[in-house]
Amino acid sequence: MSRYQTLSLFLVLAALWGAAFVAISAGLSHLPPILFAALRYDIAGLLMLGYAAAVADWRPRDRAGWWQVLVGAGLLIAAYHAFLFVGQLHTTAAAAAIVVSLSPVLSTGFARALVPTDALSPVGLVGVVVGLVGVAIVVRPDPGSLLAADAVAKGLVFCAALAFALGSVLTRRIDADLAIETMEAWSMLGGAAMLHLVSLALGEPIVPTDWIHPEAIGALAYLAVGASAVGFLIYFELLERLGAVEINMVSYVAPIVAAVVGWLYLGEVVDTAALVGFGVIVVGFLLVKRRAIRRELGQVRSREASE
Template sequence: MSRYRNFVLFLTLATLWGSAFVAISAGLSYIPPVLFAALRYDIAGLLMLGYAVGTVDDWRPRGRTEWTQVLVGAVLLIAAYHAFLFVGQQHTTAAAAAILVSLSPVLSTGFARLLVPSDAPSSVGVVGVLAGLVGVAVIVQPDPSNLLATDAVAKGLVFCAAAAFALGSVLTRRLDASLPIETMEAWSMLGGALLLHLVSIAIGEPVAPAAWAHPVAIGALAYLSIGASAVAFLIYFDLLERLGAVEINMVSYVAPIVTAVVGWLYLEEVVDTTTLAGFVLIAAGFLLVKRRAIRQEFGTVRSRHSSE
């Protein structure tokens, strides 16, 4: 029963996170990108903080290390990641954005090599990182004569989002604070939302609340804040404890499939051959980078099931 429960929750998480990219594309027609991201985490952060208060003893950070971890999460995992993603996704498809974001676990290995020498990947792991980067190049298809083409710049911004998230993941792990993940996520969301509001004001995004009243805008914001953030992270916390980080990372490679299907049904977006080829390269890079952990994890799962 536990096996099927985990499988259903895994697919649910992939569906929530994959369809989130489609919700972003839909909402961007009505709400400016950085403000949209800020509003999402105003709501999600308050919901997550309420959950942390009710479920963990240490519901607020204490001491320099814990606040530093929250600051890194707010700046990189929330503010930078979502600012780049939402701005970039204005001019690229939801599926392409989801595939580029799936590079994050591969980039995390590259950043770990630079920042934590003990975590340096093997030569095969380096090949995996390079394969992922080649996959990005295949998707972006930069034209040397026009590197500032709208589509290329948009995909480049989404790549920056993936890089920000990967760097933030490595730095928060390196800090090794004792802060519960629920607390770290809640305060990072609220801090990131504040930073996003400040950026939105600084760049002079237009504020037109009348547009937000459109059913699509309301639905997209509600789905992203409640479904793809609050509910999805609760599922993530549960699966992280049950399955471990390696198997959870697999969500990054199921989610783009959901994005492609939902984007085709709802937005009539079509995934072209080059985007699909880039996805294959990025997924192959992940398998090369994480091959030992995957082999060990699935060996543990098989032995666990055989003993049941």
């Protein structure tokens, strides 16, 4: 695959995942949030399981594999999407995407905290703090109105980013001989089951007639097929070709897509504070990942020199 094809896939993935935040906002006009998230992964999980059965062992074969699936289902799917979908009820798609873009910074923080021998350097710690400052700028917590709907919503999205970051670290720490496609498939199905249980416990209304609205069907189809099934297939391909550091940059292109599509489709406007906060989060990421980025750039130069 040429560099241009790789770049094209990277931009497609950023577009798919950035527009997903807009699809969530659109679908929330017709579906209760937890049930909406559960239905998304009912469909996506079955599609991914079919793909996993075609390219790998279709199910975990040992206890470690099932533990990895359980962590993925609970944190990467259920907790992340419950917080995200509920949070997006009262905040814009772009703001949600910006807060979620902190996940790679938080993942590094969790990784270092769980492995004391691999502690963050002083510059890395500054990077984590800078990233958190960026989120604070986006959220803009006012001591006089901490329970305002917008502040609470962005706080929930931040909890989503925390859940995703912790889940991504814990799933990598479990020593399981399990294909990533299989882990994702079963995590999606397990997470969907957890979300259905939460939806029932909260008493969310089940009104199928609301689901047949064209916008609801389009949002659900896009999230399940486009952003989840197709998106993760592209992600697997790019992860193998680019590595974890470069693929993390998708998190910083997706908010731009979310802002543009949210403005075009939903009429959402991105304010100055959100833009400044996003820039600060990117700086935090660069500080935390500076060594890995230098290594990646060095490898790119070496490949170019050998061609």
